[in-house]
Amino acid sequence: MGTIAVSFGGKTYYVCCSGCRDAFNENPEKIIKEYEERKKKGG
Numbered sequence: 001m002g003t004i005a006v007s008f009g010g011k012t013y014y015v016c017c018s019g020c021r022d023a024f025n026e027n028p029e030k031i032i033k034e035y036e037e038r039k040k041k042g043g
Contacts, residue, residue, distance in 0.1 A: 002014040002015045002016035002017070002020065003016070004016070004017065004018065004020070004021050006021055006024050006025065006028075008024075008028040008032070009028075013031075013032070013035075
């Protein structure tokens, strides 16, 4: 879990750096989907 907070859909997510924050802000649905898929695989 990162230290930079970003919000989307009433939830707060944490990213590791400003680059990841920018990527999240550009396409939060994509980033959340990728995270959920990785989480299911145990990564």
